[in-house]
Amino acid sequence: MGLLDSFDIFELLGFGEATGLELLFAASALVGGILFLLWFALMMIGGVAADIFEGLLGMEGVGDLGADASFKALTFQGLMAFMMFFGLGGLYVLKTPSGTASIAVLVGALTGTASMYATGKLFSLFVSLQADGTTETSDAIGSKGQTYLKIPQGGVGQVTVEVNGVQRTYNAKSHDDAEIDTGDFIEVVGMMGNILVVKRA
DSSP states (O other), rough: OHHTTOOOHHTTTTTTTHHHHHHHHHHHHHHHHHHHHHHHHHHHHHHHHHHHHHHHOOTTTTSSSSSSHHHHHHHHHHHHHHHHHHHHHHHHHHHTTTHHHHHHHHHHHHHHHHHEEEEEEEEHHHHHHHHHHHGGGGTTOOOEEEEEEEEEESSOOOEEHHHHHHHHEEEEEEESSSOOOOOOEEEEEETTTTEEEEOOO
């Protein structure tokens, strides 16, 4: 317990004798950096970050790629980047021989704003790339392919069709509820929700 009582993270990082402004910059860089790394690590796991931050911050829909959700996630990521680079930029100026408090705050604000803008642009690019790669199920109407899993009478099977130059597999049912065997050639004639309606080609 005595070891924990004497533990000081700022002392550990070399800021034991720091002034109030240096502590502000150090805390900003530390908090922003930890949150940014945590966000990145959770995103690498896959979708975990969205669920966690939705619960902690009440940011419903962060995992979706709608415009509103993108703005919310972008705001949080931008805030993390701003805090991190505001702290780093301000500390760098304060550590130079001619650095003053006013210049440090100005440089910190400029670097923080630039990083927030760059993060926003990068995030928007990722969203647009993911959006460009998606294919609407309705694009499959009129396409031809084969039955991948037999469509039973009145039931649902699976078909593979070429949509926008890419072979894709979809759930499908027969337009007249007739059975279609595996390997039969089919044509997509409609949709029922996310299920394709097909007929023998």
